[in-house]
Amino acid sequence: MAPVPPADPSPSPLPAPKPPWWRDRRVVPWLVQAVVGLLVLLLIAFLLGNLVRNLTAAGLLLSWRWLQQPAGFDISESVLPFNAQLPYWRALAAGLVNTIRAVLVGLVGATLLGTLVGMASFSHNGLLRRLARVYVEVVRNIPLLLQLVFWYFVVFLTLPNGVAAIQLPGVVLAKSGLYIAGLGEGLRWMGPSLVNGVWQAPVRLSVEFGSLLTGLIVYSGAFIAEVVRGGIAAVPKGQWEAASSLGLNWFATLRRIVLPQSLRVIVPGLNTQYISLAKNSSLAVAVGYSDLYSVAETTLNQTGRAVEVILVLLAAYLTLDLLISALMNGLNRLVQIRER
């Protein structure tokens, strides 16, 4: 709205004193921006100048040639084939793929758990409802890192081995790893089996990966449960009542009436939680899983290339976040109400 000059009721004989130029409304914004911009530029120039000077002194001026040198360390668990003779960039790529693997499985698991718990907090059963609350309140108030080391050192590393391993249908939990049934040789369905005291199965997950996944899923699940709960609570109560007066039971009401409508509140919240899950996966280093961060740390310790390694890390995580955001924004467009 353009400012309308007020009609002056009583023209005063003296014109109002003109404000000094630095208080002129056309100048102030530019002045403020110029001062702030100059300060920030000076700060950046100061920091960069120091960086270049110090790096030159240390003989570590920005260079990417070290990426081609053999890494010389092994990665205990890698989807991409990797050995110590391969160059550093292959090691970082293997770490990135490991990160993506943990994030993908974690996303699916946390979404399932969170949705179930979020639904449970609207159950008719008082016990189930309270259990859902207790889970959320306990998990959210304990640091994720503490939970991860708990799962790793207290739960997974104390699993028995060999015959004593915990055997569930299709799944065996042992200290040497988690063995899951799947399609084995010749596309036959195979369960875990004990061969010469060693468990074998088509799918084997390391305990490191298992603890990271469990920790991430349990932690993010609590946050997602809160998002889902908020989304369900945002659906008007009349929808519940209308559905049940049509004869739908509790589950059918949730699945067919309430959850679809709550999605447009839930999806933006999920975006935040997914991104923080992706970032939290970098805590894998605490349980010995070779994710991108842990490989990068080893790389830094061997090469001393701090600036380059940090740039790679930041670029990788920012890209991952942007990817998740883009996917979730697409999903968000799908679930929003479409009006003509």
Next chain:
Amino acid sequence: MKHLLRRLRAELFATRADAALSLVLISLISLGAIGFLRWAFTQAQWAVVKVNSTLFAVGRYPVEQQWRLWLLTALLIAASGATWGLIRAHPRPDRTGVLWPRNDRLAVVLLSLIALALPLALDLSLAIAGRWWGLTVLLVVCRWLAGRFGARLSPAGQRLAALVWPVLYLVGMVLISGGLGLVTVSPSEWGGLMLTLLASSFAILLCFPIGVLLALGRRSDLPLLRWGSVLYIEFIRGAPLITLLFLGQNILGFLLPGGLAPDRIWRAAWVLTFFAAAYLAEAVRSGLAAVPRGQLEAARSLGLSYPKALQHVVLPQALRVALPAIVGQFISLLQDTTLLSLIGLLELLGTARTVMANPAFLGRNGEVYLTLALLFWGCCAALGLGSRALERRLDPHALPSAT
């Protein structure tokens, strides 16, 4: 009794499916509880916590200097008690001032019980247990004194009393690190709960002004300020904290002229601060968005300058709306301090790792981690409770109530 039975029936056994579910849940919960209790009382060896309780509290702080930490604790407790009492002595105008509402009595009883039981459970010597009991008495006495005589304080006096906290923070820094005639204790000797609280309180205090400025910048009409703030906030929020801490440890030394880079602990504390500021900015921004534009326009048309309008009209409303989100950020900041253990600092989790590396305590992970979890849970839950109490107190639409 009849009422209880009826409620139990309505909540747990309303239908056949509900009853079956309840029975399954009850048996699972009791199995878990029995298993845990059996472990806690027969297999667990809690000596690892008892023996190392000092280590967990203050790390390797020199024993002969620990009186300074006791003094600081006493000062903090006295100030907390006084603040608590003053808040009760100056109830909001729309409430009847009750000096000892039920919640406060409950809190005092609970705190006394904890202070009584904890030293006994940890097998502390009588001298140390006695200090804890003394501190509890100090808390209650200060609470009572401030509540009894605080109402006579003039508004100027109240503002002066609030200044106690920043002053106390500076005094605390001197007491912990030395100087002004005290023996210097280098940051490498700080650790345990003390380091956790120090790092998180430092970051909480400093990230607040930075975060508010960033939030204002993000909503500013000036493109340079807006884009600068957006860039900073999104960059920080896109990177995992551990990579930023890593950056602080490995690159900050290169960014500053030789010798100017602070100690490792301070580097980590600064990284935490700048990290938390970006998240806090988003919380504050949501509060700012909730204040109608007319508020700023009305204030400006009354002749307030832009900064004055923000300070007296917009920010008080925005911060009240954003309070739950802000405290949520503080809680996650407190939890994030555990990441300092990954860069080799001995805060609570780092201390736990060094303890477990001791062959005498090999395999006692469960006991230690459960204790830490309980400690963190208590701190975070207390912050959450405090936030909700503050919310109620600041709620302009709250009804007068006696409690």
